[in-house]
Amino acid sequence: MARRKKLFPCGHKGYGQICHRCAQKEEDREKKKQEKQQWEETFAHDLIDxxxxxxxxxxxxxxxxSGIQEQQDYRQFRGKRLRHDRSxxxxxxxxxxxxxCRDSExxxxxxxxISHEDYNVCKPGS
Ligand SMILES: [Zn+2]
Structure with missing residues (x-):
């Protein structure tokens, strides 16, 4: 007997017990959700938001x-002290x-x- 496509409740047509298009979509969605969650969890380790x-x-x-934490010179990262606030x-x-960064002892x-716009609008320390 030839297999016939059937119409699933979701509106897709296909073979088998479940709609594979929707199952795949659901799987992709789960995977994305997991990746997003894993990414969000990494922020717990950050020193700043x-x-x-x-x-x-x-x-x-x-x-x-992490470079600064390992005592690398900020100048290696092209960092500069602000002219109006050397700290x-x-x-x-x-x-x-x-x-x-703030120089503390x-x-x-x-x-x-901060973004460049924020930086220009409100200069830190002023
Ligand atoms: Zn479907």
Whole structure:
């Protein structure tokens, strides 16, 4: 007997007991959800809040932060002290984001990653 496509309640047509198109969709959705959750869990290890930033900015910022934590010179990351507040170091993360650190007794403490717009609107320390 030739197999016949049947109409599933979801509106798709196919063979078998369940709709494979919907099953695949559901699987993809689960996988995405898991990946998202795993990604969100990584923020628990961050010293500063990076949750609202684009992924590439987060990854880059983490590299810089861990470098600074290992006592690498901020100048290696093209960081600069602010002219109007020498205790603040600004390190470029991407073209649009920078990491702001505070120099506290010769220890650089990461404070925030801010976008270029925020940086220009409200200069830290002013
Ligand atoms: Zn379906």
């Amino acid at each position: 990076l949750t609202d930033l684009p992924k590439n900015v987060v990854v880059k910022a983490r590299q810089i932060i 603040i170091v600004s390190v470029p993360v991407t073209r649009n984001y920078r990491l702001i 010769n220890l650089l403490v990461p404070e925030a990653v």
